[in-house]
Amino acid sequence: MNKKIEVMLRDEEYLIGLRRLFESFGYKKFKMRKFEKYELYLENKSFLRNGNIITVTDPKGRLLAIKPDVTLSIVKNVRADLLPEKFYYNESVYIADSGDGNIKESTQIGLEYIGNLDLRALAEILLLASESLSRVDNEYRIAISHMSFVSDILADSGLGEAECNSIINLISEKNLHGIKALCSSASVDFAVTERICSLASVCGELREEIKAAKRFVCGDASQAGYDELVALSEIIDAFGLSDKFILDFSLMNDMNYYNGLLFQGFIQGVPKNVLSGGRYDNLVRRFGVETSAAGFAVFTDVLDKFRYESEEYDYDIFLLYSNECKAEAVLKKELEFNTQGLRCIAFDAEPDGLKYKKKVVMFSDGSVKYE
Amino acid sequence: MNDYINIALPKGRLGEKVYSLFESIGYGCPEMLDGSRKLIFENAENKVRYFWAKPSDVAIYVERGAADIGVVGKDILLEYSPDVYELCDLGFGKCRMAVAGKKGMRIPTDRTIRVATKFSNIAWNFYSEQSRDIEIIKLNGSIEIAPLLDLSDVIVDIVETGATLRENGLEAFETICDISARLVANKAAYKFKSEAINRLAARTSEYILENKK
Numbered sequence: 169m170n171k172k173i174e175v176m177l178r179d180e181e182y183l184i185g186l187r188r189l190f191e192s193f194g195y196k197k198f199k200m201r202k203f204e205k206y207e208l209y210l211e212n213k214s215f216l217r218n219g220n221i222i223t224v225t226d227p228k229g230r231l232l233a234i235k236p237d238v239t240l241s242i243v244k245n246v247r248a249d250l251l252p253e254k255f256y257y258n259e260s261v262y263i264a265d266s267g268d269g270n271i272k273e274s275t276q277i278g279l280e281y282i283g284n285l286d287l288r289a290l291a292e293i294l295l296l297a298s299e300s301l302s303r304v305d306n307e308y309r310i311a312i313s314h315m316s317f318v319s320d321i322l323a324d325s326g327l328g329e330a331e332c333n334s335i336i337n338l339i340s341e342k343n344l345h346g347i348k349a350l351c352s353s354a355s356v357d358f359a360v361t362e363r364i365c366s367l368a369s370v371c372g373e374l375r376e377e378i379k380a381a382k383r384f385v386c387g388d389a390s391q392a393g394y395d396e397l398v399a400l401s402e403i404i405d406a407f408g409l410s411d412k413f414i415l416d417f418s419l420m421n422d423m424n425y426y427n428g429l430l431f432q433g434f435i436q437g438v439p440k441n442v443l444s445g446g447r448y449d450n451l452v453r454r455f456g457v458e459t460s461a462a463g464f465a466v467f468t469d470v471l472d473k474f475r476y477e478s479e480e481y482d483y484d485i486f487l488l489y490s491n492e493c494k495a496e497a498v499l500k501k502e503l504e505f506n507t508q509g510l511r512c513i514a515f516d517a518e519p520d521g522l523k524y525k526k527k528v529v530m531f532s533d534g535s536v537k538y539e
Numbered sequence: 540m541n542d543y544i545n546i547a548l549p550k551g552r553l554g555e556k557v558y559s560l561f562e563s564i565g566y567g568c569p570e571m572l573d574g575s576r577k578l579i580f581e582n583a584e585n586k587v588r589y590f591w592a593k594p595s596d597v598a599i600y601v602e603r604g605a606a607d608i609g610v611v612g613k614d615i616l617l618e619y620s621p622d623v624y625e626l627c628d629l630g631f632g633k634c635r636m637a638v639a640g641k642k643g644m645r646i647p648t649d650r651t652i653r654v655a656t657k658f659s660n661i662a663w664n665f666y667s668e669q670s671r672d673i674e675i676i677k678l679n680g681s682i683e684i685a686p687l688l689d690l691s692d693v694i695v696d697i698v699e700t701g702a703t704l705r706e707n708g709l710e711a712f713e714t715i716c717d718i719s720a721r722l723v724a725n726k727a728a729y730k731f732k733s734e735a736i737n738r739l740a741a742r743t744s745e746y747i748l749e750n751k752k
Contacts, residue, residue: 309731342624342626344627345627414733434727434730434731436541438604438727439602439605440622440727441726
């Protein structure tokens with residue numbers, strides 16, 4: 169089979185494989201429409217971290233958004249009496265890039281687990297994330313973090329909300345000199361500053377790093393977070409995946425939405441994360457339901473962009489036939505190549521710039537010559 | 540191939556200074572200095588691959604993973620907010636981002652201020668925090684001339700010694716922030732090469748501390 173079709177099939181098979189995988193773990197397909205009321209995103213503006221929403225006005229004058237995200241739409245329809253629920257989706261989302269202002273379409277396949285998250289559920293989500301990446305390439309890493317540590321440390325720091333947000337940004341940049349400068353100008357206790365800095369520096373195999381993470385426990389939430397990470401680490405170990413999971417506390421997200429486990433997936437050779445997930449009880453709470461929820465998405469457009477195989481040719485065979493050839497004979501010859509799995513293009517003259525691997529000339533008597 | 544660290548350095552004096560720092564902490568690549576026309580330089584022994592880039596492009600190479608790490612001015616990081624780790628302040632190339640204008644001028648508070656700058660995001664953020672309405676005039680160079688020709692009221696630009704400003708009858712009124720060169724790393728590359736990148740960053744920090752004394 170030729171390469172282009174192979175690559176295409178591989179991408180299709182990947183999506184079908186993930187859908188089967190998610191379904192086999194009891195996730196229901198969620199199909200979303202293209203438009204959503206604009207207010208949904210206005211009220212949860214900072215949930216969408218990158219880019220601007222694209223709006224359209226419908227004929228009745230209502231302002232709609234072309235969906236920039238799937239999670240919000242799933243969560244807003246959650247009903248407390250139906251929980252727990254598990255959904256997966258495979259959708260395109262649209263944003264206007266904040267850099268160049270152009271409209272970008274991106275595709276994602278992901279899942280949401282809403283209600284009664286216990287340790288088993290969290291482990292299931294992490295293992296499914298891990299499986300989703302291993303099907304692309306075995307050279308992958310999942311970086312995990314827990315928001316409880318930073319929220320406990322910041323609660324003790326005496327910093328205001330704006331400063332806390334700056335600290336969170338600096339932690340996510342692993343910008344230790346910036347953290348020190350901000351803390352000293354805000355007269356934060358030296359020990360607290362040091363703790364924030366060492367939190368930001370943690371990055372290594374989960375199994376190893378978790379041993380030293382106890383030093384960051386400084387409250388009930390972080391104690392629970394620590395216990396959760398230890399338990400998850402043991403499960404990951406039991407499934408033989410220890411070398412794939414990294415503990416990286418510089419991984420941060422908006423505390424207004426995310427409260428516990430956070431994770432991102434990386435594949436060797438792809439310059440940005442291809443998977444993102446976490447626990448977002450706070451988001452569900454904003455829609456009036458007191459429960460726990462978590463999920464993740466794989467950014468399939470990022471995978472496509474960086475994992476292509478370049479080809480030198482558009483066609484395997486260029487069949488150059490004399491205009492005295494019988495049409496039927498030329499078509500039969502083409503079919504002959506097709507059945508061998510070759511891409512064949514036939515013309516009676518050679519156009520400029522045709523990229524083919526081999527030229528075959530067909531004469532009026534039906535005989536062919538390979539060039 | 541994969542155990543190499545790919546390093547983007549800014550063309551010019553700053554980049555040369557950074558290279559000699561890296562050389563002295565064990566990341567030398569002698570062919571960098573032999574004046575050849577090559578674009579990419581490798582050293583198998585130290586497992587490094589260097590290339591020179593336009594200073595304002597270094598962050599792009601790093602953010603998009605063409606380089607694992609790079610050295611870039613804080614001005615560029617503030618202006619473009621690339622999604623990278625900022626591992627270390629090198630302390631080189633110190634200068635500041637400042638608002639400047641004609642010496643002794645009154646900054647208008649009763650109308651929109653016209654601001655000429657290369658750094659439109661930095662200028663925008665600075666004035667929007669003060670709730671001031673500004674009109675940004677985006678220029679690509681020779682910013683100092685703008686207030687002299689009344690193209691703008693003030694400029695937002697990098698000020699090193701202030702000599703150019705003084706010679707042209709301009710002065711800096713206000714510092715927006717201090718600028719220096721930063722070591723940045725691609726967030727995904729860091730997940731696979733954290734040990735090597737951390738080692739380089741730690742040695743760099745040590746070197747800077749020692750040379751400060």
